Amino acid sequence: MNLILLEPGDCGPDGRVRLTDPRRLRHLHEVHRAEAGDTLTVGVRDGRRGRARLERFEREAACFTLLDLDQPPPAPLPVHLVLALPRPRMLARTLEHVTALGVKQLTLLHTRRVEKSYWQSPELDPARIHDHLVLGLEQAGDTMLPTVTVERRFRPFVEDRLPALLAGRRGLLAHPGMPDPCPRGLSEPCTLLVGPEGGFIPYEVERLREAGCEGIHLGERILRVETAVTALLARLF
Amino acid sequence: MNLILLEPGDCGPDGRVRLTDPRRLRHLHEVHRAEAGDTLTVGVRDGRRGRARLERFEREAACFTLLDLDQPPPAPLPVHLVLALPRPRMLARTLEHVTALGVKQLTLLHTRRVEKSYWQSPELDPARIHDHLVLGLEQAGDTMLPTVTVERRFRPFVEDRLPALLAGRRGLLAHPGMPDPCPRGLSEPCTLLVGPEGGFIPYEVERLREAGCEGIHLGERILRVETAVTALLARLF
Numbered sequence: 423m424n425l426i427l428l429e430p431g432d433c434g435p436d437g438r439v440r441l442t443d444p445r446r447l448r449h450l451h452e453v454h455r456a457e458a459g460d461t462l463t464v465g466v467r468d469g470r471r472g473r474a475r476l477e478r479f480e481r482e483a484a485c486f487t488l489l490d491l492d493q494p495p496p497a498p499l500p501v502h503l504v505l506a507l508p509r510p511r512m513l514a515r516t517l518e519h520v521t522a523l524g525v526k527q528l529t530l531l532h533t534r535r536v537e538k539s540y541w542q543s544p545e546l547d548p549a550r551i552h553d554h555l556v557l558g559l560e561q562a563g564d565t566m567l568p569t570v571t572v573e574r575r576f577r578p579f580v581e582d583r584l585p586a587l588l589a590g591r592r593g594l595l596a597h598p599g600m601p602d603p604c605p606r607g608l609s610e611p612c613t614l615l616v617g618p619e620g621g622f623i624p625y626e627v628e629r630l631r632e633a634g635c636e637g638i639h640l641g642e643r644i645l646r647v648e649t650a651v652t653a654l655l656a657r658l659f
Numbered sequence: 660m661n662l663i664l665l666e667p668g669d670c671g672p673d674g675r676v677r678l679t680d681p682r683r684l685r686h687l688h689e690v691h692r693a694e695a696g697d698t699l700t701v702g703v704r705d706g707r708r709g710r711a712r713l714e715r716f717e718r719e720a721a722c723f724t725l726l727d728l729d730q731p732p733p734a735p736l737p738v739h740l741v742l743a744l745p746r747p748r749m750l751a752r753t754l755e756h757v758t759a760l761g762v763k764q765l766t767l768l769h770t771r772r773v774e775k776s777y778w779q780s781p782e783l784d785p786a787r788i789h790d791h792l793v794l795g796l797e798q799a800g801d802t803m804l805p806t807v808t809v810e811r812r813f814r815p816f817v818e819d820r821l822p823a824l825l826a827g828r829r830g831l832l833a834h835p836g837m838p839d840p841c842p843r844g845l846s847e848p849c850t851l852l853v854g855p856e857g858g859f860i861p862y863e864v865e866r867l868r869e870a871g872c873e874g875i876h877l878g879e880r881i882l883r884v885e886t887a888v889t890a891l892l893a894r895l896f
């Protein structure tokens with residue numbers, strides 16, 4: 423937690439903030455070892471960052487005074503990430519990694535090799551997803567909450583929604599065995615598609631390439647989804 | 660498990676292999692859903708890769724016949740990674756990520772902000788480390804086991820061992836706020852140093868730069884160690 427993320431409603435008109443949720447209180451206590459008088463980095467969700475002084479730190483509440491809120495959040499990555507739904511534990515970690523790296527648009531997609539049971543996971547509860555996004559923002563010192571959409575059917579996504587995601591943007595399909603290596607240091611916006619463990623099936627690769635995606639690869643090594651996504655984003659931007 | 664890693668001693672002179680360890684048997688059963696007659700990718704530790712036919716798959720043993728072993732392992736990354744010891748769960752995952760990415764030389768280093776208790780973790784047991792390295796190799800389809808060394812004191816490492824690690828190699832110190840962005844697409848070998856959560860302290864940064872390391876950064880976002888290491892390796896190579 424390199425930034426304490428405040429909800430717009432947390433901040434009183436007098437610049438006072440009172441936090442009562444156990445997760446942040448525990449983190450302030452155990453990791454920051456925060457004490458009254460400390461100055462900490464804060465940010466308002468979807469807003470600016472700044473500093474706040476911890477005025478009182480009790481068992482059930484931490485009371486802050488905002489000192490300033492004059493820093494913009496770090497720049498986002500110009501990417502829309504379309505990710506085949508990973509298994510639940512991997513999803514949780516991947517949401518945190520990609521949020522920390524600066525992804526702001528994320529689509530979770532069904533493909534043939536996504537196990538149907540993954541769609542029943544409690545990790546897909548919007549509140550759980552939100553919690554992982556917040557952890558990623560707090561890690562990176564960011565305030566801009568990503569938007570996560572869910573596409574439970576492959577064909578309607580490719581036929582009806584993908585064309586708009588590729589309009590004026592480069593489409594990149596990351597898949598082992600594709601012709602070109604992952605490009606480095608892009609400046610233009612792109613839509614990046616990443617398959618599940620086991621990859622896209624040939625039919626899906628064909629449909630995505632017909633839709634205008636360029637096939638790219640990360641080399642001969644087969645990586646776990648969370649490793650591959652981080653490696654792709656770090657190489658692309 | 661994209662490759663079944665065999666110990667040199669597992670292979671009989673007649674090309675027969677018998678696996679009895681519960682982890683690999685369970686994985687063959689649950690993930691590969693392997694059946695007698697299937698052909699699977701195998702590799703011999705520190706040797707070549709090839710294919711084997713599963714002849715019999717019983718509750719307590721899987722018996723294979725080697726068909727060929729004529730593929731070299733994927734190319735390693737030309738990097739010696741020096742990593743401040745992460746907290747135990749992060750260490751376990753980071754060992755798997757960096758092994759899958761192709762790191763072959765890894766040093767785990769004590770620095771001021773490494774909690775002393777981490778050095779007592781059972782995750783530092785050589786057998787536990789070995790297990791994570793094997794998982795990384797199996798994921799990536801690699802056979803070459805990385806070498807992991809442990810340095811429990813910062814100064815003797817920097818004064819006595821680091822000069823040899825930097826001889827004829829570029830030294831890169833990844834640390835927030837350093838002057839230059841992480842370079843892209845290196846071809847020369849390098850030694851990459853990554854600090855703990857909370858970073859190196861200023862004294863450590865000074866010593867490492869005096870020793871000849873160039874300070875590099877990944878931008879304004881503060882990343883978890885496992886995300887940062889993957890991002891650095893993907894951008895460098």
